[in-house]
Amino acid sequence: MMVGVPALPPLAAAPRHHHSRSDSAESPVAIDVDSLAFYYGEKRALDDITIQLREHVVSAFIGPSGCGKSTFLRTLNRMNDIIPGTRVEGSVRIDGVDVYDPAIDVVDLRRRVGMVFQKSNPFPKSIFANVAYGLRINGMARGKAEIAARVEESLRAAALWDEVKDRLHDSALALSGGQQQRLCIARALAVKPRVLLMDEPASALDPIATQRIEELIFELKKDFTIVIVTHNMQQAARVSDYTAFFWLGRLVEFDRTEKMFTNPSEKLTEDYVTGRFG
Amino acid sequence: MNAVTAATIRPPVERAVARRRRRDRTFRLLAQSALWLALAVLAALLMSVVSGGWERLSWDFITSYPSRRAAAAGIYPALAGSMFLVVLTGALALPLGVGAALYLEEYGRGTRLERLIEINIANLAAVPSIIYGLLGLGLFVRALAMERSLLAGACTLALLVLPIVILATREALRAVPKSLREASYALGATKWQTVWHQVLPVAFPGILTGLILALSRAIGETAPLITIGALTYVPFVPDSIWSPFTALPIQIFNWVSRPQTAFLQNAAAGILVLLAVLLTMNSAAIWLRDRFQKQGVS
Amino acid sequence: MRRAERAIEHLLFACALLSVVTTVSIIAVLAVETVEFLKVAPMTEFLLGTEWTPLFADQKFGVLPLVAGTVLVSLIAMAVALPMGLLTAIYLSEYASAPVRRVAKPVLEVLAGVPTVVYGYFALLFVTPLLQHAVPGLAGFNALSPGIVTGIMILPMVSSLAEDAMRGVPVNLRAGAYALGATRMQTSLTVVVPAAFSGITAAFILAVSRAVGETMIVAIAAGQQPRLTLDPRVPIETMTAYIVQVSLGDTPTGTLEYRTIFAVGMLLFIGTFLLNLLSSALRRRYREEYA
Numbered sequence: 001m002m003v004g005v006p007a008l009p010p011l012a013a014a015p016r017h018h019h020s021r022s023d024s025a026e027s028p029v030a031i032d033v034d035s036l037a038f039y040y041g042e043k044r045a046l047d048d049i050t051i052q053l054r055e056h057v058v059s060a061f062i063g064p065s066g067c068g069k070s071t072f073l074r075t076l077n078r079m080n081d082i083i084p085g086t087r088v089e090g091s092v093r094i095d096g097v098d099v100y101d102p103a104i105d106v107v108d109l110r111r112r113v114g115m116v117f118q119k120s121n122p123f124p125k126s127i128f129a130n131v132a133y134g135l136r137i138n139g140m141a142r143g144k145a146e147i148a149a150r151v152e153e154s155l156r157a158a159a160l161w162d163e164v165k166d167r168l169h170d171s172a173l174a175l176s177g178g179q180q181q182r183l184c185i186a187r188a189l190a191v192k193p194r195v196l197l198m199d200e201p202a203s204a205l206d207p208i209a210t211q212r213i214e215e216l217i218f219e220l221k222k223d224f225t226i227v228i229v230t231h232n233m234q235q236a237a238r239v240s241d242y243t244a245f246f247w248l249g250r251l252v253e254f255d256r257t258e259k260m261f262t263n264p265s266e267k268l269t270e271d272y273v274t275g276r277f278g
Numbered sequence: 279m280n281a282v283t284a285a286t287i288r289p290p291v292e293r294a295v296a297r298r299r300r301r302d303r304t305f306r307l308l309a310q311s312a313l314w315l316a317l318a319v320l321a322a323l324l325m326s327v328v329s330g331g332w333e334r335l336s337w338d339f340i341t342s343y344p345s346r347r348a349a350a351a352g353i354y355p356a357l358a359g360s361m362f363l364v365v366l367t368g369a370l371a372l373p374l375g376v377g378a379a380l381y382l383e384e385y386g387r388g389t390r391l392e393r394l395i396e397i398n399i400a401n402l403a404a405v406p407s408i409i410y411g412l413l414g415l416g417l418f419v420r421a422l423a424m425e426r427s428l429l430a431g432a433c434t435l436a437l438l439v440l441p442i443v444i445l446a447t448r449e450a451l452r453a454v455p456k457s458l459r460e461a462s463y464a465l466g467a468t469k470w471q472t473v474w475h476q477v478l479p480v481a482f483p484g485i486l487t488g489l490i491l492a493l494s495r496a497i498g499e500t501a502p503l504i505t506i507g508a509l510t511y512v513p514f515v516p517d518s519i520w521s522p523f524t525a526l527p528i529q530i531f532n533w534v535s536r537p538q539t540a541f542l543q544n545a546a547a548g549i550l551v552l553l554a555v556l557l558t559m560n561s562a563a564i565w566l567r568d569r570f571q572k573q574g575v576s
Numbered sequence: 577m578r579r580a581e582r583a584i585e586h587l588l589f590a591c592a593l594l595s596v597v598t599t600v601s602i603i604a605v606l607a608v609e610t611v612e613f614l615k616v617a618p619m620t621e622f623l624l625g626t627e628w629t630p631l632f633a634d635q636k637f638g639v640l641p642l643v644a645g646t647v648l649v650s651l652i653a654m655a656v657a658l659p660m661g662l663l664t665a666i667y668l669s670e671y672a673s674a675p676v677r678r679v680a681k682p683v684l685e686v687l688a689g690v691p692t693v694v695y696g697y698f699a700l701l702f703v704t705p706l707l708q709h710a711v712p713g714l715a716g717f718n719a720l721s722p723g724i725v726t727g728i729m730i731l732p733m734v735s736s737l738a739e740d741a742m743r744g745v746p747v748n749l750r751a752g753a754y755a756l757g758a759t760r761m762q763t764s765l766t767v768v769v770p771a772a773f774s775g776i777t778a779a780f781i782l783a784v785s786r787a788v789g790e791t792m793i794v795a796i797a798a799g800q801q802p803r804l805t806l807d808p809r810v811p812i813e814t815m816t817a818y819i820v821q822v823s824l825g826d827t828p829t830g831t832l833e834y835r836t837i838f839a840v841g842m843l844l845f846i847g848t849f850l851l852n853l854l855s856s857a858l859r860r861r862y863r864e865e866y867a
Contacts, residue, residue, distance in 0.1 A: 077464065079460065079463065079464060082459075082460070082463065084387065084388070105578075107466050107467070107468050108466060109466075110463060110464055110465065110466040111465065111466025112466075114464065114465070115464040117457065117460065117461065117464075119457065121455075121457040121458060121460065121461040122461075123458065123461065123462075123476060124458075124479075124480060133462075133465065133467075133475065134465040134466065134467075137465070137466070137467045137468075137471045137475065138465075138466050184461070187461075187465065188464070188465065191465055191466060295757075298759050298762070299759065301759070301761060302759035302760055302761040302762070305760075305761035305765075306667070306671055306760065306761065308663060309663040309664070309666050309667035309671060310667055310671070312659070312660045312663035312664045312667065313663075313664045313667055313668070313672075313680055315660065316660065316664060316683075316684065316687060316728065316731055316732075317680075317683055319687075319728050320683065320686065320687050320690075322698075322702065323690070323694070323695070323698045323702070326697075326698055326701065326702040327694065327697065327698070330697075330701065373591075374591050374594060375591075376591075377587065377588045377590075377591030377592070378588070378591040378592040378594060378595065380588050380591075381585075381588035381589050381591060381592040382592055385585055385588060385589070392592075394596065395592050395593065395595055395596055398595040398596050398598075398599050399595045400856070401599065401849070401852060402595060402598060402599060404782065404785060404786075404848070404852045404855075405602070405789075405845070405848065405849075406786075406788070406789025406790070406791070406816065406844060406845075406848055407789070407791065408789065408791045408816050408819055408820070408841070408844075409602060409606075409789070409841055409844065409845050409848075410602075411819075411823070412602075412605060412606065412819070412837065412838060412841045413598075413601055413602045413605050415605075415823075416605030416606075416608070416609065416838070417601055417605055420829060421605075437598055440594070440595070440598075441595075444595075468578075468581050469581065469585075470580075470581055470584050470585075494689065495689075497691075498689075498690075498691025498692070498693070498694075499691075500691070500692065500693045500791070500792050501692075501791035501792055501795075501816065501819075501820060504820055504823050504824060505819060505820070505823045505837075506823075507823065527691055527693040527792075530693050530694075530697070531693050531696070531792065531795070531796065534693070534696065534697050534700065534701075534796055535796070542701065545697055546697065549693075549694050549697060552691060552694070553690075553694070556689070556691075560689075
């Protein structure tokens, strides 16, 4: 315990969440989460999350380590299914359909809800093959010409084309950390997702590379819905339109970023964003 | 105290320590000599084989057929038989072994049946090779009516080396980082697409090395092949998988069992050929592994 | 598309199931012929009889001479492999420098990879003549020579498994001993080896199992005279060598002689299976101690 850190309010007293209803020009809801709970075996990692994420905006998830923000992100494209022994309650609706419905094709869901990981993980193949992989396995492009065109399109969208256009068939692993991450973004964009989930995409990068990623995110939100998890509050403040604050598996507050960082409704949120804990 | 007494009267603790250090040195020498003895035996073995067979080794020897006259006998059919066997065994053991390993590593859910399968694989690795021969005799030669053919031999050897392939493949699969699979799934790939396009290519060098290790073992096996009826006097090269056959170690065994010195020389020469083949295979394994490791994940 | 995925999964499952099928097949093949054999030669005669002459006119089916031959060769092999293997393991794990280890390990692997028929040649044509100088009355075929050579063959196995077991002993146990001023020898013998005891024993038992199942070295150098004896200087026959002997001959299917190899094989399988089981149980207990 550090000196000067105020006593945290007891959890029972922390209210569920506050939504802002003041904006009149809000875009439609892309992801509608209702009473979501998530269990690793017996342990409850997420408790009663209800939130609506809107289209064509950047929503940021913030909170201290272990608060469940990454876990929650992964429930949105069912990546947690890969881990044995996990269980979900509640619903996650994308375009009105609950993605946890047994009739849903998980594989297709993951194409439509793309993901970029904290540590960039390009395949040990060429730059071109990395971006083309998603197209090939999903049967989204036929013929070398079409594939090449889509690869170029995605690399441009990820602001990487100019740097790699002359060496598309070089190994992806030869790129710098920042370039690899943009390649991973290009790879995700190639399959034309509706939503792009980004799990601390810049945490392993230097400040200049981070800046380029943040600029890219700003560009991308015109065409995509972006949800970004970050432990860097300043990044959340720079990059996002809406921010959700998680703590110990609960959603404490969700509102426009401006309000969250200048005048949050919850004391807990205020303590976190002013750096009193976390 | 004068110098003499100081040097000759040592306190009990120092004496004990000195004794311990002597014992430690003796023990270390003993342990070291165990290792050296083992190496010496290997050297003696190689020398005895080389001195026994080097003169007999010639191109003629490699390309001739066996004969009742030791001087004219060669190992050509045995060499051909071994080569065919190795290829056939590999063709059987690779898909079956990789398939089993893939199921256990990528599709497994930790059920009791899977535990049983894993226990079985571990047990089969420790079953004496001659038991596999009896299995081959009862199952492949008789029950499945393959008779004493190349195919029966290959099936028997494939079962024998299967645990090796499975184990090596599982380790190779485990070495593939999880992040690779996650990246593939996140793009909407199915499990098999992920396995085929991402996991197997990265695991490939390890799998190949395991296969060559398994085949090195197979090529030196004698007992199971004798049991299923590989012939020891085969004056022809097998012409199909249904054909009877012989193999290098069996030919060597045949010659070693004769009292005449000339045949013993043939046996030694045959051993040199067998060792040369083994050396080539193992070197190929090491070379392949290094080459792929450079190419792949850097 | 998804149906293809299911089909592939089932195919892979079938590959995995093959191992169970193999074990079942081994037991079935051995059992079928053994049962037929036991109809003619009662179990008591088989297991307790002291004469084994199934290929002669006066057929006797007591398997003890073969068992004695196997036991004798294995005992000699273990007398060589156990101390040498353990000492080698101690040397490599506690004393040897990295360059020495870098050379010694591959060499031991080569020793382990030499085909057994080559070891048989070595036993018959090098070791036996050599020993005949030292041991009076050593016959051309005997148990001593293949026993020693089998021991050398399994030495790398003992060494590597024992080394693994010793490496599993936590460093702080060793550190405690060194801190008290113990020498390397004292630490190895009084701390590490006892701590790794069940792991080392598991290695020994596995090596015994290997020695028992060894075929070619004895087929070449031990002889074909089943004899109920513990004298290592005379020709004997092991269970494995008997199976080879019959297989080399022209024994038609369905005859009693044909069935004897399966009966002997069954005995061999059960013996090695029990040894392997014991070894696994010990290894599991060892892992539980230090997991």
